[in-house]
Amino acid sequence: MMMKMTMMICQQYPQPSLLHIPAGGGGSPVLRCRPQKDKVVVVMGATGTGKSRLSIDLATRHPESEIINSDKMQVYEGLDIVTNKISDEECAGVPHHLLGIVDPEADFTAGNFVTTASLTMKSIVGRGKLPIIAGGSNSFIEALIDDQNYEFRSRYDVCFLWVDVAMPVLHRFVSDRVDRMVAAGIVEEVRKMYKPNADYSKGIRRAIGVPEFDSYFRAEYSSSSDKQTREKLLQQAINETKINTCKLACRQLEKIHRLRNDKGWKIHRLDATAFFQNRGKEADESWEDMVAGPSSLIVNQFLPNFGQSRNFITATTDIDRRSIKRSPVMVAAG
Template identity: 80%
Template sequence: MTIMISQPPQFPSLSHIPTGGQDPPVRRCRPQNEKVVVVMGATGTGKSRLSIDLATRYRAEVINSDKIQVYEGLDIVTNKITEEECSGVPHHLLGIVNPEADFTARNFVNRASLTMNSIVGRSKLPIIAGGSNSFIEALIDDWNYDFRPRYDVCFLWVDVAMPVLHRFVSDRVDRMVAAGMVEEVRKMYKPNADYSKGIRRAIGVPEFDSYFRAEYSSSVGYKTRAKLLEQAINETKINTCKLACRQLEKIHRLRNDKRWKIHRLDATAFFQNRGHEADESWAEMVAGPGSMIVDQFLLNFGRSRTCGATTGDDRRATKRSPAMAAASLCR
């Protein structure tokens, strides 16, 4: 379903302030920070969908912050967004690293920093989206790069009630198996492979080790292999649910301990509904409020460019904007 939302407010340009004579003194402005939106959430909650919704509304490009999706290959296992799902929105740091390499948080900070510079240099809005909160934290709090003095950031958290999310990710693993996940992993299987680095860390790879070993053994019968396959699929489901819990704990830590201002968007109803009702729930509870929050974030950008002065147009835009109500709704 296409979500129709009004266009974002136009940003006022810097006002010309005359100097000399009896003109009032000029107020000094601090250099204006660039803007970045970060979309967070546990695996399977709809971060990619919201990032596309926002990127098609604004002049934006998406930077992937999933530590496994940065690697080439295993598109099914890693649940990479497809070209069709991208809806023409440019995506960066997606499938660009050798699967045997070890891509660290420091690597991410360096690559993401260069990418953000490129995006803002083309007068576009960077949207960072992904479930690897350790990567996001490393970028935001990196004092060598000085992220905070250079950028203002708007955090959006797509949340889903855990029992509902667990059912969804379990069903998603079944769909991945039906789409060819086992064959995809089999093609890159190596006996005695190191599952602690590269793309082999992905959930859905080490879980199948015993099953593939059995395939290589002539002494293991069909029933045993079938049991090992079922066990591997179940372990993939369990470990994905555990990952979701860890991701949620990290978001709570960033919000409560580090006091990051993170706007919560509850997508539970979307996962509980089907078809048209699901799309309506997404628009009402996630895409709509999320866009309103970003509208307000960018509107403040416009006012700050005029040293805090609020024009009549700004006051009318603020009065019209329901973003503050949306932010309250999503806490």
């Protein structure tokens, strides 16, 4: 079975029915109870820009939050260094979903993501919590939000946050990050799952940092290759990993611009360039001033009265709403 996690589906509750007050002599108002859409926050950005950090910052400032991973490689089990999976310590106690749940040999598609993420969101909102979707796979996010049946838009209001970094600065960071991944053991990690003639077009082997090392591992298995050749191939694999990661960042940025400009998504841009240019305390201050702080304000405006009743009442005339007794909305416990 491809999935290793049992998804919890929230209990479904009937929508509030229309409340009619007969129109008599004085033109009494007609009240209608209608469901308010549930809220979802989406954190977008190119690889390495700090999406995970921002999602956790928001979740700790809004404790009624849980994070759904939308990175198409991080859904797979294994290769934690290659895929830059967030560690348990970095999660800071915030519940994470769709992280390392899929068999590495399976092919997890955008359709699979839509189905699984939809069930996960229903479970989260059913427990009265806020889903925060975070990841760089914009094709997954687009498939979820602009689905053919308009199910997402009819059920959820969404707040888009885009963590952006100037490309020259991000490219330098990505290059340095690959060097840190090498120091952390990426070569050994990929070697453990290396197979001659493996299919790099499916499963976790599509991840940048896996096919790039194929020639190097072939040389290791070959008795005719010398040490100098292997060292050259190793350096070539590392450089290709850096180049391909930078290319990925450019493609991700292009997709965000398309969603914003062509499809009209209202995406709030947050410039994190100063954070990557600074070090130590100044970097933390830049992150707070330019990214975390403004994001929190945007989300606060997006979530007025979050956690209170999800139903609201509108009237055709001005009435004393205090005379209407409202029942709390019951949600599924989990």
